[in-house]
Amino acid sequence: MSIKNWGDVDAWRLLARRDSGMMARAGSVKAKRPDSSSAIRYEMSLVIKNLHACVRGGQEILCGVDLDVPTGEVHAIMGPNGSGKSTLSKVLCGHPDYEVTAGSVELNGQDLLAMPPDARSRAGLFLAFQYPVEVPGVSNANFLRAALKARLPEGEELDAVAYYKRLRKVMNELGMDPKFSSRAVNEGFSGGEKKRNEVLQMLMLEPLCAILDETDSGLDVDALRIVSQGVNAMRSAFRSFLVITHYKRLLDYIVPDVVHVFHQGRIERTGGRDLVDYIEEHGFDFLKKEDA
Numbered sequence: 001m002s003i004k005n006w007g008d009v010d011a012w013r014l015l016a017r018r019d020s021g022m023m024a025r026a027g028s029v030k031a032k033r034p035d036s037s038s039a040i041r042y043e044m045s046l047v048i049k050n051l052h053a054c055v056r057g058g059q060e061i062l063c064g065v066d067l068d069v070p071t072g073e074v075h076a077i078m079g080p081n082g083s084g085k086s087t088l089s090k091v092l093c094g095h096p097d098y099e100v101t102a103g104s105v106e107l108n109g110q111d112l113l114a115m116p117p118d119a120r121s122r123a124g125l126f127l128a129f130q131y132p133v134e135v136p137g138v139s140n141a142n143f144l145r146a147a148l149k150a151r152l153p154e155g156e157e158l159d160a161v162a163y164y165k166r167l168r169k170v171m172n173e174l175g176m177d178p179k180f181s182s183r184a185v186n187e188g189f190s191g192g193e194k195k196r197n198e199v200l201q202m203l204m205l206e207p208l209c210a211i212l213d214e215t216d217s218g219l220d221v222d223a224l225r226i227v228s229q230g231v232n233a234m235r236s237a238f239r240s241f242l243v244i245t246h247y248k249r250l251l252d253y254i255v256p257d258v259v260h261v262f263h264q265g266r267i268e269r270t271g272g273r274d275l276v277d278y279i280e281e282h283g284f285d286f287l288k289k290e291d292a
Helices: 011-018 087-095 115-121 142-150 160-173 176-180 192-206 221-234 246-254 271-280 285-291
Strands: 045-055 058-071 074-078 098-107 125-128 134-138 209-213 241-244 258-263 267-273
Touching: 045 087, 045 241, 058 087, 058 098, 058 241, 058 267, 074 087, 074 271, 087 098, 087 115, 087 125, 087 209, 115 125, 115 142, 125 192, 134 142, 142 160, 142 176, 142 192, 160 176, 160 192, 192 221, 209 221, 221 246, 241 258, 246 271, 258 271, 267 271, 271 285
Parallel strands: 074 241, 074 258, 125 209, 209 241
Antiparallel strands: 045 058, 045 098, 258 267
16 A cells, blocks of 8 residues: 655645645645755745743743744654643644743744634644544535635635545545545544544645644554555655654654654754654653753
8 A cells, every 4th residue: 555645746836825825736746755955945934932832821831942843844842741742732723722922933934823723724734633523513525625625715616526536545545444534523433543534634635834743642553654654645845744752653654854852841952863762762861860
């Protein structure tokens, strides 16, 4: 089973529509996923500066996050439980339970914090939830169709035949039964099925910046491999990823360009692949020693 490179998209059409906050699926072009040293670069990135956030009316959780994820790169965030990793993903997507008290976030030059959640999505941000929610009464097919239509420029219609053809193809490549397209979003799905469904949404929506919040949790080895293939197929010169995980096994499949360690609401250490290996061997005890 192979997943074709969904990163092979007409980048210039996507970028031309970015300024209006609208995206539509572009035609395919032949392109190989560049490595980190590729000379092909699009001047876009997720830039977070001195971000502070708290539970609305409560305790501060993010305590000065500084992070730059350039387009074309995959950044991994690791860290102990309660360090603020998942809170960061929710704040970036505009979760109403959290309040930003200081700092700024820009996505490709746009003020992300000034946008409501739906506008952030149309601007190119995507979050694969750690705990995907169920949406009773709304089928997967209708949900994705509505999301894609919302990204089209005014007056442009979604080609229904092409949409369903593509949906079936992507589901097949993810090893998903076609019947799941008519089932309500995540309703009655197992943990692994929900995670595959999140990756299905990502592949169909083709975001410019995708955040994966512990996508590996609840997946067996085969499902992890298939899901990782889907993510790797989208790696391209004009798309970035922020991968949040506790475990080395996901990063064996989705190899990051940069690794960050989160602790007490901020990034405490940044490194390369060797940092993942160090954490695998020693855990996060080194953070406690640095606090002492």
